[in-house]
Amino acid sequence: MIQFNKWLLIASLFLLVACDQKNHTADDGTAIFSADSFKEHVSVLASDSFMGRKPFTAGETITINYLEQQLKSAGLEPGNGTSYFQEVPMVNIQATAAPTMQVNTPKGNFSLKGYDDYAIWTDKVDAHISLDKTEVVFAGYGVVAPEYNWNDYAGLDVKGKVVLVMVNDPGFWAGDTTLFKGKEMTYYGRWTYKFEEAARQGAKGCLIIHNTAAASYPFKVQQAGHNSSRLQLDNRGKDMKNCDVIGWIPEPIANKLFAAAGFDSTLLVKANKPGFKAVPLNIGLSTTMDVKTTYDKSHNVIAKITGSKHPDEVIIYSAHWDHFGIGRPDAKGDSIYNGAYDNASGTAGLLEIARAFKAIKPERTVMILLVTSEEQGLLGSKYYAENPLYPVDKTVANINIDELNRFTKTKDMVIVGEGQSELEDYLKEEVEKTGGYISPNPHPEAGHYYRSDHFNFAKAGIPALYINPGIDVVGKGKEYGKQQEDDYTKNNYHQPSDEYDAKTWTVEGAMNDMKILFRVGKRLAFSETWPKWKQGSEFKAIREGKK
Ligand SMILES: [Zn+2]
The missing domain is CATH 3.50.30.30 (Glucose Oxidase; domain 1)
Known part of the structure; x- marks a missing residue:
């Protein structure tokens, strides 16, 4: 009996190890992403006590301190010497x-x-x-x-x-x-x-x-x-x-x-x-x-995971933490511009992506850059691009997140400003691996490529990728998705009503999209290739030093 039991024990131990290994290889680093943790970050950042996250206000202080604390506890290193902040001198x-x-x-x-x-x-x-x-x-x-x-x-x-x-x-x-x-x-x-x-x-x-x-x-x-x-x-x-x-x-x-x-x-x-x-x-x-x-300093929040093999080569994930603060009340008397979708969602997404990269130990350095004053004219990213903390020619790519799909997963994803760089090919492959597809921008007239922070990295010659959530909602289709999007633009975009709602924010879409954006960055983080701008891009000549 003793013999038998011993064998059983060894056999089951072996089985356990085998199972664990199997699970380990099946996980590409995305198992760490958590909907609950994402929702928690959004609900905190978009709460009334964060006062609409306006630069220069008490809302800035509480926001950047929260972000610093989260990045620290995720084990990220400070991105600016011993500091998690880059000062951005501004005038109000x-x-x-x-x-x-x-x-x-x-x-x-x-x-x-x-x-x-x-x-x-x-x-x-x-x-x-x-x-x-x-x-x-x-x-x-x-x-x-x-x-x-x-x-x-x-x-x-x-x-x-x-x-x-x-x-x-x-x-x-x-x-x-x-x-x-x-x-x-x-x-x-x-x-x-x-x-x-x-x-x-x-x-x-x-x-x-x-x-x-x-x-x-x-x-x-x-x-x-x-x-x-x-x-x-x-x-x-x-x-x-x-x-x-x-x-x-x-x-x-x-x-x-x-x-x-x-x-x-x-x-x-x-x-x-x-x-x-x-x-x-x-x-x-x-x-x-x-x-x-009034002259004062706002702050970009910056943290990194130093690459194990190419510490001097940097991949920048960016998202803006700011929104409009407290302003003119809407018809319901609400005056706090919570900016839940724009852009507590992207900021929370980067906190998840930060944890995921920390766990996989990238070979190139991965930087998490949460910028200030996007809503005031892309000012925080402009300041970083003009005063980079890491050399621009050693910066491999920028992946920017401004608004993550808070509802049901979509089959598609939209590349903003399609045809710009090879990063789009990486994205397309990753989207297709999940059974999804890239759809054309439904609003090319809106000029979205010039409307978020990646534009300042592009202007500095750094290949930059920016996506919009898709509209082909799983189980509900494109008409439904488009309606949802149009409704947001008409009623909530840059209004106090852009709020977190625990009932409707199912965040499957955000989970799916941020995993895909993580996989794109992961390919870069374990590679020695440098993504290039495509022929015809207005930013190609800048990267090649011809402009
Ligand atoms: Zn935004």
């Missing part, structure tokens, strides 16, 4: 605009109401800003694009004037695939570009005509920026070009201005034609703004 610009704007026209004068009829702000730090019967010029798209043979400012002097321009680019509006990139928005279509170009041209002001389809979100998103404070990188001592007044007016108000100037809305259509000439409207705008500035 609080502009208070006069309640109205006077419009002087040859046919008589009238006034427009701030917030209702226009939303304005400034990137200038002067204490007092004013328009005084400042002349208005309609400058079409406000685009100078030599590669598309397009120049809305040709032969035009807008110094000291206000330019009125259209959002998006001619390819979108004309529905012509030969103009620009057709429906796919180019950087020339982004509002940030419009303001930058107007400033380069010496304009005193730039107002963008809002149209929901072309902007891809409603005017209320812009209204939220009126009379609110905004952040900029602290550029003291640098020669910066900024307009005094920048902002948006809704299309009906633009048409009112055109009518007062003796034009009608067909003027907008004329701007689609190559060779369009800007039109002085012969009207003047007057208003004032008082500006208060």
Whole structure:
């Protein structure tokens, strides 16, 4: 009996070991991902006590301390010497605009109401800003694009004037695939570009005509920026070009201005034609703004797992931790912009990815970079890209997460700005291994490739990958998924209602997508290859040192 028992014991031990080995090889490092832990992070980050995670506020302090503590307890090393933080010097610009704007026209004068009829702000730090019967010029798209043979400012002097321009680019509006990139928005279509170009041209002001389809979100998103404070990188001592007044007016108000100037809305259509000439409207705008500035430092949170074989080669996972803080109350009286989906979800995702990489001991260094002030114009990632803590030419790739699918798993995943780099091929293979597929971007006109932090890494030449959740919801299909997405854009995007809801957040989608993004990074972390930009990418020449 004793003999027998001994044999049984040995046999069962052997079986146990064999089973354990089998489980071990079946796990590619993703078994550590936990829906409960992900949900816990989101619920904490998006709770009212985090006050909407606005940089410079108590909401920043509580957020970055939480992130530091989580990364530390996951066993990650500090990413900036002995610190988990990179200081980002910034300025808070609080502009208070006069309640109205006077419009002087040859046919008589009238006034427009701030917030209702226009939303304005400034990137200038002067204490007092004013328009005084400042002349208005309609400058079409406000685009100078030599590669598309397009120049809305040709032969035009807008110094000291206000330019009125259209959002998006001619390819979108004309529905012509030969103009620009057709429906796919180019950087020339982004509002940030419009303001930058107007400033380069010496304009005193730039107002963008809002149209929901072309902007891809409603005017209320812009209204939220009126009379609110905004952040900029602290550029003291640098020669910066900024307009005094920048902002948006809704299309009906633009048409009112055109009518007062003796034009009608067909003027907008004329701007689609190559060779369009800007039109002085012969009207003047007057208003004032008082500006208060505060200089302070915000923080990127940075942690790493040093590579065992190539410690100097770095893979950067990024996500922005910030959102809008406490602002204008919505119809329900809620004034806390919790930003659960945008981007507590991506931040929580990186905390999961951090734990997973720690466990598999990567050969290259994996960096977790949680950046500040994305919502204020991608400022934290811009600061990192301009002041990198690890050499850019030793930075293998960037994988950015901004919003992880909080609901049911989807069969598809969307690559934003498809055709940019070889990272997309890695992603495609990993998605296909799970039985899924890559679907085309349903909103190419929205210019998403220029709307999150990976764009700053791309501009520095680092191959960057950014995905959007898919819409082909398992068991429910594409129509359902699209409806869900449109509903979010219409009702919750950048609104206090972007909240965590334990009942509806099933997070299977997030779990699936973050595992795939982990596998893409894992391939890089155990490889010696360097992913490249593809032919035709505007960032290829930068990586190759030719730009
Ligand atoms: Zn975001």
